[in-house]
Amino acid sequence: MSNKKYDVRHKYDSTANRYDARYRDIQKQKYFEIFSEIEMVKNGTIIDVGGGTGLLLDYLQNKNLTTIITDISYKMLKEGRKKNHYGFFICADSEYLPLRKKSGDLVTCISVIQNLENPQKTIEECYFIIKKKKFVVLTALKKLFDLENLSEIVEKIGFNLHKTWLLSVEDIAIVAEKK
Numbered sequence: 001m002s003n004k005k006y007d008v009r010h011k012y013d014s015t016a017n018r019y020d021a022r023y024r025d026i027q028k029q030k031y032f033e034i035f036s037e038i039e040m041v042k043n044g045t046i047i048d049v050g051g052g053t054g055l056l057l058d059y060l061q062n063k064n065l066t067t068i069i070t071d072i073s074y075k076m077l078k079e080g081r082k083k084n085h086y087g088f089f090i091c092a093d094s095e096y097l098p099l100r101k102k103s104g105d106l107v108t109c110i111s112v113i114q115n116l117e118n119p120q121k122t123i124e125e126c127y128f129i130i131k132k133k134k135f136v137v138l139t140a141l142k143k144l145f146d147l148e149n150l151s152e153i154v155e156k157i158g159f160n161l162h163k164t165w166l167l168s169v170e171d172i173a174i175v176a177e178k179k
Contacts (some may be wrong), residue, residue: 004117005072012073019053019076026169030110031059033167034137038175041065049094049127050112054080057087058114070097085096095121100129113140120153127157130178135162139171147172
């Protein structure tokens, strides 16, 4: 594991017990804006890459969907499991997801990309795990990422851009469809 990955994991492990109190409201606002732009999956599998404590599960409150939360921080996932007894919590590096090809009906990667050593590799993994004609949602801190450059990476990997915009809070957002 590289130094950057180790540092990110350590940072989130050490703040896992306070993460929800600190970020719940801002993440909820991001989810609201994102799901106002795309039709929510009614059934199937949602994969939240870098989903930490499962705030997306809290927001969705839909036990009928299969929801998979992946994160590099075991302690974040452990906090998520305490409050959510449904969904699957998998400790994994986003550059090497242990998921089957075309297993997701929706893949989200919210406020994760800025923490990554190789964002393109994670987006490639999202492409691998999403089904054809399904959407991936990516956001990144606008102070660290340019919407145009991130859009180019997403298109280069093979996604069709559906929508790009600035969220009202700290992120840029991209919704893209797998061809």
